[in-house]
Amino acid sequence: MKYSTPRGTRDILPDESHALRWIQSKIAELLTLNNYQEIQTPIFESADLFQRAVGETTDIVEKEMYIFQDKGDRTMALRPEGTASVVRAFLQHNAIFQKRKVTKLFYQGPMFRYERPQTGRYRQFHQMGVEAIGSVSPYLDVETMMMGVDIFQKLGLQDVSLAVNSVGCEVCRPVIRERLKQFVESILSQLCEDCQSRFDRNPLRILDCKNPTCQTYFTGLPDIQSALCHDCSDHFLSVMTLLDEHHVPHTIDAHLVRGLDYYTKTVFEIRSNVLGAQNAICGGGRYDNLIAEMGGRKTPAFGYAIGMDRLYMVLKEIQAYLPTQPVSRFVLIGMGSKAKEKAFQTTLLLRQKGIQAEFMFKEGSVNDGLKEALAQGATFAVILGEQELEQDFYTVKHLKEKRQFTVKTVEELLVL
RNA sequence: GUGGAUGUAGCUCAGUUGGUUAGAGCUCCGGUUUGUGGUACCGGAGGUCGGGGGUUCGAAUCCCCUCGUCCACCCCA
Structure with missing residues (x-):
């Protein structure tokens, strides 16, 4: 890459x-x-x-x-x-x-x-x-x-x-810092490199050292709260x-x-x-x-x-609830240029009504369309071909339930 | 900045003591099937083996450098 x-x-x-x-x-x-x-x-x-x-x-x-x-x-x-x-x-x-x-x-x-x-x-x-x-x-x-x-x-x-x-x-804080430095000064050479550099830069940080050998020298170290x-x-x-x-x-x-x-x-x-x-x-x-x-x-x-x-x-x-992406409710499949145009118009209409819909761009078979609809996670595929155009209806397929039916108008799609 | 692990196809990984055209599964694309989907079968694409240099007749494999990723330190959210 x-x-x-x-x-x-x-x-x-x-x-x-x-x-x-x-x-x-x-x-x-x-x-x-x-x-x-x-x-x-x-x-x-x-x-x-x-x-x-x-x-x-x-x-x-x-x-x-x-x-x-x-x-x-x-x-x-x-x-x-x-x-x-x-x-x-x-x-x-x-x-x-x-x-x-x-x-x-x-x-x-x-x-x-x-x-x-x-x-x-x-x-x-x-x-x-x-x-x-x-x-x-x-x-x-x-x-x-x-x-x-x-x-x-x-x-x-x-x-x-x-x-x-x-x-x-x-x-x-300056008082705490001083007390700490006084205490640490005598043992400084025994402490880790990090602690030695902290001594000048930020002595309070010495308290936080996780190095076990350092910790053994820390008994009696003044704590912040008492100061x-x-x-x-x-x-x-x-x-x-x-x-x-x-x-x-x-x-x-x-x-x-x-x-x-x-x-x-x-x-x-x-x-x-x-x-x-x-x-x-x-x-x-x-x-x-x-x-x-x-x-x-x-x-x-x-x-x-x-x-x-x-x-x-x-x-x-921890697998807490997190929302997943909204997916298309409909994928519109049109076969042939006329049906494609109607599918496109229908897609636009659905979107105008606030319904998430996708148009199948690719020229191809119903097969391709259904695969695409499935890949998108859509609920319905709407199929438009010669028959649908001639007799003016929509073939609708519920993808999960594998149930197929027809409707006459876009309004009927809206209430599905 | 310090220490350790690691890098092979889009993903997960094989790859023998260094030996010919680097493999598998999944994914993807095409076909069986221009009007019905996740299955099945067939076919295909995809890799400067992270990059550069070296050793060697020959390097994914050995050595050096470098870049990225991961882990810990430091520090912080």
């Missing part, structure tokens, strides 16, 4: 495409119930928007962005995530959004990251995400996470787990209490640290165990400083994104 999809990209073929649209519309319904409105932002933006929002030292910015110069010599980037753009839009259209205390927006579309492809991980992948901007209330954290869990349950995916953690704020400031600690406690009160099953994952710099306080993931290592189908959290950092007034917010490719794979795997 001379051409194929670029590495890490894929064609979404009709069956999946149809199912994905349906999934999107189901999710959008639920988001609307929660008062979210859709926003569409550009697929590429100024590269420094993402560098600033996501963080200079994150993997996404350091090595995964698709960056290019446009003809005006601007440095642009294909968006690696959605939050930065939504926040940018929120600030840019301040006049529209400032009327409300809380602005709830959702988006959907492709994101791009230059990574090594794997199951459930692509260079172009599809996310559907939400951003609720304007409240510090733990109720917002809980409402939003519950909505996430609800989405999966409504789609028939019961078996998910909600993992929650707090990463602190600008006050306590949270009052405000963060209270907030975390409130979120936990609310989740309990509303009977939302969840686990506290002290190792859950996100790779985007803008998160503060609550972070969470929703996981499914059917995809192997790529178990996160939804992830996000609170970002109370990002909007101020990007030049706005200090405005707290909470958001997350769902990985649509992964979600589809999971739903497919």
